[in-house]
Amino acid sequence: MKRILVLFLTLAMILSVVTACGTPQPAAPATTTAAPATSAAAAADTTLVGISMPTRTAERWIIEGDFMKAGLESAGYEVDLQFANDQVDQQVSQVENMITRGAKFLIICPIDGASMSAPLAQAKAQNIQILAYDRLLMETQDVDYFVGFDSTRIGNHMGNSLMKGINADAADPANPLYIELFAGSLDDSNTHLYFDGAVDMIQPYLDSGKVVVKSGQTSLNECATPGWDGLVAQNRMQNLLSAHYTDDILAGALSPYDGLSLGMIGALKAVGYGSADKPMAKVTGQDCELPSLISIWNDEQYSSIFLDLEVLAGRAVEVCEAMLKGTPLDMTTTYNNDAKDVAAYLADAFELTKETIPKYFFERGEYTEADLALQ
Numbered sequence: 001m002k003r004i005l006v007l008f009l010t011l012a013m014i015l016s017v018v019t020a021c022g023t024p025q026p027a028a029p030a031t032t033t034a035a036p037a038t039s040a041a042a043a044a045d046t047t048l049v050g051i052s053m054p055t056r057t058a059e060r061w062i063i064e065g066d067f068m069k070a071g072l073e074s075a076g077y078e079v080d081l082q083f084a085n086d087q088v089d090q091q092v093s094q095v096e097n098m099i100t101r102g103a104k105f106l107i108i109c110p111i112d113g114a115s116m117s118a119p120l121a122q123a124k125a126q127n128i129q130i131l132a133y134d135r136l137l138m139e140t141q142d143v144d145y146f147v148g149f150d151s152t153r154i155g156n157h158m159g160n161s162l163m164k165g166i167n168a169d170a171a172d173p174a175n176p177l178y179i180e181l182f183a184g185s186l187d188d189s190n191t192h193l194y195f196d197g198a199v200d201m202i203q204p205y206l207d208s209g210k211v212v213v214k215s216g217q218t219s220l221n222e223c224a225t226p227g228w229d230g231l232v233a234q235n236r237m238q239n240l241l242s243a244h245y246t247d248d249i250l251a252g253a254l255s256p257y258d259g260l261s262l263g264m265i266g267a268l269k270a271v272g273y274g275s276a277d278k279p280m281a282k283v284t285g286q287d288c289e290l291p292s293l294i295s296i297w298n299d300e301q302y303s304s305i306f307l308d309l310e311v312l313a314g315r316a317v318e319v320c321e322a323m324l325k326g327t328p329l330d331m332t333t334t335y336n337n338d339a340k341d342v343a344a345y346l347a348d349a350f351e352l353t354k355e356t357i358p359k360y361f362f363e364r365g366e367y368t369e370a371d372l373a374l375q
């Protein structure tokens with residue numbers, strides 16, 4: 001896959017910078033927990049790092065897991081990379097196994113942010129350092145670092161993108177534009193931030209009456225999609241369309257993940273959206289997964305969020321290496337997990353539409369127009 005190749009080339013560059021500079025970032029602030037000092041040589045020879053990813057069903061976890069594994073292995077670490085099939089029990093036992101195997105550092109992207117307390121406590125009792133990756137580990141003192149995207153800003157981008165896509169500014173309250181809201185899985189801390197961030201941008205249009213959620217389903221609980229499952233989103237969209245849109249047209253729908261967007265678009269197409277007399281509703285997304293890029297390039301999905309995965313995974317590799325060597329990094333900010341302020345690094349993310357696919361993909365050498373053509 002081209003995307004993976006580019007990530008590996010970038011990784012090689014990150015590693016050469018880390019090696020050349022020794023300490024890639026300024027000294028840590030007081031919020032950062034310093035690692036016990038170990039000699040670089042000893043760490044490089046023997047240290048085991050555990051990487052626990054939620055599932056292989058979303059493209060990004062495979063790319064980022066492989067990227068971090070390759071980066072740490074070329075720096076001399078042993079890496080145990082596991083994917084947990086979206087099963088909390090499986091993730092717990094995989095992490096327990098990493099602890100038993102003697103891991104010194106754990107990188108965890110949790111399925112359910114609040115369900116890892118037992119293995120985390122076990123890890124802390126053995127002085128293992130813990131980094132929450134992309135999804136914060138919630139309600140526990142036993143997490144040292146968070147490396148993720150700024151989820152509230154991502155939510156803002158989603159909300160703005162939807163309002164731009166349906167041209168909400170031009171709407172007339174006497175003839176409002178109808179939208180529906182979809183959210184992610186409630187056990188993922190990002191879900192709340194994406195949803196709130198998006199609704200903040202949409203709310204002024206709801207208040208002015210230019211935009212209406214016709215189903216009236218506007219609470220996070222009503223809009224959530226357990227397990228980030230595209231089929232669940234597809235079914236909910238089907239139900240919304242048959243209950244509320246037999247006479248009116250749905251102008252757009254908020255989606256926080258490409259895997260949901262494609263399910264929603266499937267339901268829309270099944271009742272005739274995407275034809276000359278019934279234009280496709282503007283559906284947002286996130287992750288820029290290949291099937292969604294194809295969909296956007298071919299005028300179905302409206303937008304996605306471009307996440308610079310090499311920035312995030314590269315940062316996690318840097319943090320892990322620096323902390324294990326006892327040369328802590330400046331994590332730049334903190335993120336509260338309902339138990340403590342966790343030292344955090346937040347990367348930015350960007351709205352992607354058909355117009356910006358060339359900028360984010362073709363010009364970077366990831367995919368060509370031919371790759372995104374309908375088969």
Ligand code: GAL
Binds near residue numbers: 184257
């Ligand atoms: C979230 C992540 C999103 C998306 C989603 C479904 O935690 O932030 O980018 O990947 O999971 O996998």
